[in-house]
Structure formats: C-alpha cells, structure tokens
Amino acid sequence: MTEPIIVVGHKKPDNDAISAAIGYAYLKNAVAKRDAAEGEKPPTYEPVRLGPLPPETEQILKQAQIPAPRLIDNVYPRVSAVMEDRLVTVSTTETLADAARELNRQGGELAIVVDANGDYVGAVTPLTIAARAIEAADGAEGAFDVPVAEAIDGSVGTVAPTDLVRDIEEDLEASASRADVVLDGRKPLGIVVHSDLQDVPRRRVILVDHNEVRQAVDGLADAEVVEIVDHHRIGDVSTANPIKFLGLPIGSSSTIVALEFDREGIEIPDSIARILLGALMTDTVILKSPTATPTDERVAERLAGIIGADPTEYGLSVFRMRGGDADMPIEELVGADSKEFPLGDDTVLIAQHETVDLQTVLGRESEIRAELDRLIAEHGYRFALLMVTDILAEGSQFIAQGDRSVVNKAFGIECTGEGGTWMPGVLSRKKQVAAKVLAL
Ligand SMILES: [Mn+2]
Numbered sequence: 001m002t003e004p005i006i007v008v009g010h011k012k013p014d015n016d017a018i019s020a021a022i023g024y025a026y027l028k029n030a031v032a033k034r035d036a037a038e039g040e041k042p043p044t045y046e047p048v049r050l051g052p053l054p055p056e057t058e059q060i061l062k063q064a065q066i067p068a069p070r071l072i073d074n075v076y077p078r079v080s081a082v083m084e085d086r087l088v089t090v091s092t093t094e095t096l097a098d099a100a101r102e103l104n105r106q107g108g109e110l111a112i113v114v115d116a117n118g119d120y121v122g123a124v125t126p127l128t129i130a131a132r133a134i135e136a137a138d139g140a141e142g143a144f145d146v147p148v149a150e151a152i153d154g155s156v157g158t159v160a161p162t163d164l165v166r167d168i169e170e171d172l173e174a175s176a177s178r179a180d181v182v183l184d185g186r187k188p189l190g191i192v193v194h195s196d197l198q199d200v201p202r203r204r205v206i207l208v209d210h211n212e213v214r215q216a217v218d219g220l221a222d223a224e225v226v227e228i229v230d231h232h233r234i235g236d237v238s239t240a241n242p243i244k245f246l247g248l249p250i251g252s253s254s255t256i257v258a259l260e261f262d263r264e265g266i267e268i269p270d271s272i273a274r275i276l277l278g279a280l281m282t283d284t285v286i287l288k289s290p291t292a293t294p295t296d297e298r299v300a301e302r303l304a305g306i307i308g309a310d311p312t313e314y315g316l317s318v319f320r321m322r323g324g325d326a327d328m329p330i331e332e333l334v335g336a337d338s339k340e341f342p343l344g345d346d347t348v349l350i351a352q353h354e355t356v357d358l359q360t361v362l363g364r365e366s367e368i369r370a371e372l373d374r375l376i377a378e379h380g381y382r383f384a385l386l387m388v389t390d391i392l393a394e395g396s397q398f399i400a401q402g403d404r405s406v407v408n409k410a411f412g413i414e415c416t417g418e419g420g421t422w423m424p425g426v427l428s429r430k431k432q433v434a435a436k437v438l439a440l
Pocket of ligand 1: 253
C-alpha cells in the first residue's frame, strides 16, 4: 500500500510553516501528475501540520477555500504500510472444514470469519485446525463438522490501519498466532503478520520551514526525509541518501515555494497565491524585517499580481486577521516581551510591543499605564517603559510610568503621563533604548 508523501512544517507552526507545506504539496502533486508516464500512478503528497492553525492562517485558508491540513503528531510507520490485504474469509454459516479447505487452497495465516454483513467475528488459525486434526486422527467423530464460529481462536488480536507498528510489535510477537487482523471499524481490511515487521517501509517526509530535529515531527528518525525546503540555518537533520535540499537565505519558505512554481513552470492558482503571499508577509513583517530581500519583494509583487491586490495592503489585512491588539489581555500586550535592566542600584523594565495598528494600541493607553504601575508596585522598578513599535511607520511610541526623568534625560524628551512620545526611527530595544538608558 503506497502512502502519500508527507509535507510538514515545524512544531508550533506559524503561518509560513503551514502555508509553505500546502503550497509545496500542491506543486509536487502538479509536477508528479505532469511527469507521470502513461498509465503510471503518480505519487501523492499530503500537507500536514503539527499544531493549531494561527488565526491569520485559519482566515486565509477559509477565504482561499483550502481545507486545513490534517493534524498529525508523529511519522512512525503505521500498520497500513505493512498490512497484507489478501484475505481468506469464511462466513459464520460455514464449517471448520470449509475454513480449513479455504486456507489450504488460498494459503495464508488466518481464515477470517465474517457475519452476513461482512463484519468481523473472529479468526481461525492453522493452530486450531491442527488441534482438530489430531482429535480426528485420534478417532473423534466430526471434529471438522462444527460451525466455524465455534472454532474461533481467541488469541488473534485486531488492530487499526492507523495504529503504529511500534505499538503492536510486542503483542504480535508474543501472540500464539503471530498475526493480527486489521479492521476498518468492523470490516476486515487485511492481516499483519509478525514476519512482515522485519523490514518496515519508512514514511517519506518533506520538511518545510525547518531542518532541525528538535523542531521536527516525532518519529523522524524512523522516517525518510526526501526533501527539505527552508530559509533557516542548516541544522542537524541528516539523511541516508542524497536529497533535494532547497535552502535560501530569504524572507520566507513560502517565497522559495513560489520560486519553485516558476522553476517547474507550474501556474500558481489564486488560492495558493493568497496563502503564499500571506506567509511571505507575516514572516517578513510586511517586508520590513532585516531578513526580507529584493527576491521577497519581487515575489510579493508577483503573487499580489495574481490575486489583484497591493502587497502592503494585503499584508496589513493579514496582520489585522491576527487580531490581538484590541482584545489581547493587557498583561500580555505589555508583558509578553519585557526585559529587566539594572540601573545603578535600581532595576528598570523596558517592554516592547510590535504592531501594524498603532492607533488601536494607543486607544488602550490608560489600561497600559495601569499595568505598568502594577508591575512597578510588584517589582519595585524605578520606571517601566513600553515601546509600542509601529513596524510600518518605523518608529515607537514611548509610554512610561514611574520615574520618567531618567527616560527624558536619556532621550532629551519630555515624556509625560499622557499621550506618550513618538520616537521616529527607534525600533531596537537593545541598541537604541536600553543602551542609552544604561549609559546615563
Ligand atoms: Mn519561515
């Protein structure tokens, strides 16, 4: 049974990890279909994910009418990969003699007994038959004339095609029959025999947006990585064979996927362009991140052209889907990215919140000040400063509580208890803010 090749991003997936997986699986399926020889069945590729959809991904997928990738938690080999689908079946109305005859004729480890609906009742094993043969040889009359249902071997287990081989191995080894019946609900699909577990085919996996084992799906060591598409540093995933390893130091894995469509000469449909552009924009913070390259800009233009949108406008709409700024708990908005710094004998707190919607954040100024006051009271900071960084406008609004004179002196400003102060060009807490305060 050939299983689809899995295309998977990292654990705790972000928009790029999921979108690149969907886009790349789409491309691979299109290329496989195009390149398949006549009458040959092309391999299939399935995008999957290792965690919940980020809110913006959920909305873009809905708009693009693309189903969410299946959630998985490992790539250990499954029963479906080792199952034998030849079945020797007998009906409950038949006798043990009929079962023995069928097993003898077709060969096999088990005769599967099904009821009138085709539902699984049990299995008859060669062991049962051998025991009866001895009884018959010893002179027992009609040892084989019993209804097959009375000769069922209770030691035969049942498993599901999705069960993991590693979970069934031990029981199968220990069982007298050394064979399990694979059931889909109550319908028998096949059998799995202990000797089939000697050489279990590995699941084939394409990694996108990561190439480090600790970020990767569980069971990777028991799988076969067949390709990697990534824009991070080269990590520690190693392979037994040469593979296609597409690594580029650019803004997003989705950018690389878009470039691959062009290289393969496959048209990017509107739906795929939407998710790739969305991921390109979130990963590069609307092309403002230092990781964004001219290639990302060019690809963003091209994808935006396909969906008939302005790249920046589309990027902003994706960031708005993330929501958050209006309804994020205030402790999170202020505290999620906050750092303490020593200042003489005191400690100060400098927090940062990045946004594409400054006005919404500033609309919560009184809540922000109350939260800063609470943190000062709790930890005894000399002051607490929140930098609300507007990524697009490329500057930060300073909101400070506590001893503002230190902040005012460091920056030559007059930050008050109301409105805060706009600091154009100030984006880096470490280089542009903490350094100045600590230099006092
Ligand atoms: Mn990424």
